[in-house]
Amino acid sequence: MNSLHPGEPQKNDPELPALPRRRIVLRPAQEQANLDATPAQTSDSLSAPPASRVRPARARDLDADFASRDATDLYLAELSGSQPLTRDGEVELGRRIEAGERAALDAWVYSPVALRVFGEMAEDVQVGSVTIQDLLLNPDADDPASQAIPVRLAQLLQLARSLSKVSGPIVPSALSDLAAGLCEVRLDPSVGERIDNALREAVEAGGAEASGARATLSALRRARAQTARAKAELVQANLRLVMATARHYQRRGVPLLDLVQEGNLGLMRAADKFDYRRGYRFSTYAGWWIKQAIERALLYQGRIVKMPVHLADSRRKVLRSRKALSQENAREPSPEEIAEHSGLPLAKVKAVRDLSMEPISLDAPIDEEGDARYGDFLASDGATPDEALTMRRMMEQTRDLLDGLTPREREVLRLRYGLDGEADHTLEEIGRSFSLSRERIRQIESKALEKLRSRSRDRHLASYLES
Known part of the structure; x- marks a missing residue:
């Protein structure tokens, strides 16, 4: 066996004693740097040359493998320190979010500029340029309590419209009732953007309303910071739920960290819409938003040809029916059997089956050698140059x-x-x-x-x- 450095004698040279075997230990980079800096590194050390000069191929491969998993490992290490919330913890954060939203609404209703904007919204609803549902955060809720919210919001907008036309001092209890009612219905973020724009315009215009609008904007920043902190804690405590959900969708054409990123967006959306007063756990509510965000990402990123959402739903039904029938009959089911089991028309089952096939690049090699490609075996629909010349002369x-x-x-x-x-x-x-x-x-x-x-x-x- 050759020595580590060129020109050194062989290990089995009879004139030299046999060198003791050295054990190779892979250490973290920081630990290795500390060891290199110690006085123990003397001339009798027969270690390999520094890594900056010689990088064994095996070590480079290991580094590349570690680098590919480094981001995932770091993220998992961060998640290991987070603890899930109890029901009481979720309720507490929900109340803090509600308190921040209530503080923002208090700042609005005590501002003449914001009251005027609420009055304009009431007029917009009256003429039909916008609908009540456009102003609500959760317009599609189907429980009995939520069905009365649009009527309640219409009444509150009319109240704000009446208060905006009062020339003298307004009774504080009326403003407090208005803020409490608006907090119950939960407004869409577009409402806040419209009011903020009106407040900024009042500050830029100057005049009598400038100082009040500036104070309102300052109060809004403090209230929203309080709400953002509570939402951040709610999201941070449920990041492990996103990772657990994303793992079920691996190996579908999208990297795991991309799935986690999309799931985190769904989690933040759930935190914006969560209402603790409905009685359900946030983790249950957020699970649906996380799944929806990940599945939508798979539709738009996991395939070369994007599939519409309604076709993706039909595809899932077809695949579930196909799997169930295959297990039941121990054979591949026919399209007619799948259509009967899934309740879908036969034509749609056949169309979805064709859409399920993955496209193949014409430049992809047919075998491992790569000498032939799929495109080499496809006949050209166009005429050859000789045929085109002959046809032109004949014409x-x-x-x-x-x-x-x-x-x-x-x-x-x-x-x-x-x-x-x-x-x-x-x-x-x-x-x-x-x-x-x-x-x-x-x-x-x-x-x-x-x-x-x-x-x-x-x-x-x-x-x-x-x-």
């Missing part, structure tokens, strides 16, 4: 022959035989365009063909027929 000589006919004879043949890109026409169709009978068009056609046969230049076309 030129055909036009020369047609020039010897009358304009009407030439037009009849052009329509009858689809020359110059025209489609073939029947005698009746040509007769209608010329206002002539079918028999008369047939006579014109026969006469024109007879002229072409009698011309001496038809020998030029005979060569094409022979070939």
Whole structure:
């Protein structure tokens, strides 16, 4: 066996004692740096040259493998320190979020500018330019308590409209009731954006309302910071739920960290819409948002050809029915059986089956050697250069022959035989365009063909027929 450095004697040289075997230990980079800096590194050390000069191939491969998993490992290490919330903990954070939202609403209702914007929204709803559902955070909730919210919001907007027209001092209890009612219905973020824009415009315009609008914006920043902190804690405590959900969707064409990122977006969306007063756990509510975000990401990122959401739902039904029937009958089910089991039309089952096939690149190699590719075995629909040249010459000589006919004879043949890109026409169709009978068009056609046969230049076309 050769030594580590060129020019050194062999290990089994009889003039030198045998060197003791050295054990190789892989250490973290920081620990290795500390060891390298110690005085123990003396001249009797027979270690390999520094890593900056020689990098064994095996070590480089290990580093590349570690680097690919490094981000995932770091993220998992961070998640290991987070603890899930209890029901009481979720309720406490929900109350803190509600308190921050209530503080923002208090700042709004005590601002004449915000009251005026609420009054404008009431007018917009009245004329139909916007709907009540456009102003709500959860307009699609189907429980009995939520169905009364649109009516309640319409009443609150009318109250705000009336208060905005009061010239004197407003009773504080009326403003407090308005803020409490708006907190119950939970407004869409677009409402806040509209009010904030009006407040900024009032500050920029100056005048009597500028100082009040500036104070309102300052109060809004403090209230929203309080809400953001509570939502961040709620999201942070449920990041492990996102990771657990994302693991079920691995190996579907999207990397795990990308799935986690999409799931985190769904988790944040759930934190925005969570209402602790409904009685359900946030983890249960967020699970649906996380799954929806991940499945949507798979639709748009996991396939080369994007699939619409409604087709993806049908595809899942078909796959579930196919799996159930295969397990039940121990054979591949037919499309008719899948359609009956899934309740989908047979045509849709066949269409979804075709969509389930993954596309293959024409440049992909057929075998491991890579000498042949799929595109090499596909016939071209276009003509070869020789065929295109022959066709062009034949068309030129055909036009020369047609020039010897009358304009009407030439037009009849052009329509009858689809020359110059025209489609073939029947005698009746040509007769209608010329206002002539079918028999008369047939006579014109026969006469024109007879002229072409009698011309001496038809020998030029005979060569094409022979070939």
